[in-house]
Amino acid sequence: MDRRKFVKSAALGAGALTLAGCDNGNDRAADSPSAPAVIRKQRKLKLVTAWPKNLPGLGMAPERIAKNVFEATDGAIDIKVYAAGELVQAFDSFDAVSTGAADMYHGAEYYWQGKSKAFNFFTSVPFGLTANEHMAWIYHGGGQELWDELAVQFNIKPWMAGNTGVQMGGWFRKEINTLDDFKGLRIRMPGLGGEVMRLLGAAAVVLPSTDIFTSLQSGAIDATEWVGPWNDLTMGFYQVAKYYYWPGFHEPGAALSLGINTDVWNDLTKAERRIIQDACAAENSRNLSEFNAFNTRSLRILTEQHGVQLRRFSEEILLELGRLSKIVLREASESDDMTKRVYDSFLVARSDGAAWSEISEEAFWQARRLSMTET
Template identity: 55%
Template sequence: MTNSKLDRRSFIKSAGLVTAGGAVATTLATPALAQDTRELKMVTTWGKNLPGLGTGAQRLADRITKASDGRISVKLFAAGELVPPFESHDAVQSGTADMYHGAEYYWQGKNKAFNFFAAVPMGLTAAENDAWMQFGGGQELWDELSAGFGVKALPAGNTGAQMGGWFRNEVNTVEDLKGIKMRMPGLGGEVLRRVGMTAVALPGGEVFPALQAGTIDATEWVGPWLDLTFGFYKVAKFYYGPGFHEPGTTLSLGINKGIWDSMSEADQELISACAYAENNQMYSEINFRNGAALAELVNVHGVQRRDFSDEIFEAFAKASEEVVSEVAEDDLGRRIVDSFRKARTDLGGWLNVQELPYVQRRNKYLG
């Protein structure tokens, strides 16, 4: 018995696992933890502290840092602080930054198929998009597309259904749209061109000054809460909906693929969980705040809420199908379009049976 105890004590001492006081020593573990610590730079396409989007990006950076107990420390750089907003993808691809938070349609110059992983005209709602991502093959197709640019991307936010936009004057017919210069990115901008408008892509911080100066005649941004923050009502009083162009815009966390591949499966799971948590939280926050913001716009600021006429919306819908079809310019593009359309048909069929009729009847009888 005595010899066994001595042998065990000798082994423990020689392994450096106890201190003189008998406590478990940390001197061996500490260097290993230090070596495993990562400090990652996240760039964004959003202005600093922009409600919903910029604050969501910061929340994601903080969540990853806290969930990893500081072992993966993420520092956020808002639009323009490290790179210009539309260069965020390039920065992560080249290694200038480690992560980005943005919207994939900003990278359509690299491949038009990126639009499908943010929003496409007459596309999927937020709930439909999450279903496609997780169970309809959307994430796998996104992985395949992004890998060609050295990036791993994940859903990390959603704006929900976006409004159609702000106009200085009423628009009732397709003829009324002709010649209007409107801020709209992605494939939605191409739809505007098909109906005789001029589409302009601008990052968030440049939209209000352009509208105020008359550089653009109309703009869309997100929805009542964020639009109220930007003050578009001060320049344009006609607020149109529903938007055809972004029915549930997914925002994304992009990670340099070399960094992603070097991570353990546990750390990949941790970051994925944080991204999906932000995906849900941002959507919930924006959805919650939009109602009160819309009431303020109408009742306090005198905004005129309008619905697009059937003539205008039909023109948008027809042009949207043309534009979406043109994304299928290679094998991967065709597979993305086919998968997306199948999901839209399958998921839309269910929404028509239950969710849409339910909400309409609930609001009819209960307000």
């Protein structure tokens, strides 16, 4: 028996015992008219996304949240999920929720950096936080409070609702051997990573997911980053670009988000708000575990079945990317007071995370590699 059925059965049993205990031995209760049934009004909500329909990982996260909320509320909250383009375009989902045209969105906060540069930090920034570090910042380092303060200006209540983990560096139609190879390169890269590309001399553009493949195929762009092997295999980029670079310096742990219209949020009961919050929190671990599991399998398919060639950015390139990233982050922090406060909090979280990772996960990975070395 699943837990929810068990709880219902237990509640019904407890109710029966309570009624039995109150019975005074006559049949007055049986003769009295039944109490009117409580009719619960179903709330139907529209959730727009920045993802193609049925896209693994990114696209299924909001579907799973909607399903979990429906079941946990016994159908009292019915969330209909709309893929990008079905109700609004991918990059219009924030405004749709802000104005009340839709109730919720699922996307990536750096898509809204035109509203405030601070939004970038709640998805991922170059050489930023890993998935675990990001969750530590949001849940225990003041990140959620800053995010709330930022988003409420746009009539949005945000929650973290998924994470891709470390991403790949991108798909390139030609090899990238030196810094000069970035000059004039037309690359799809959103967020502050795109700003770093521009400083390298590349022409960085932002495209919705639905337009990336055709743009790469037609030659409108020369390269693109997306997510990682699992999603990238589904998108078919291997058909038009063979060089697959790592590491993904620009998004070391890209957090996904669920944004809710504040009027809708405030109209929910305390219990309903908790259910939605918990559904989002559950998606962080579920989504991240999916990417970790399926990226490995998908990368094997890409290299062994489709001839994709893995390439690592050289140390020279990574050093320059790191130098330029510091400039980009600092300049972003100077755009407004809110972004400066978010940036300062982020720096503390990154410093704390790096100090602990050095003697925990990083040290363990090094030790594990040694233990697995054949002698």
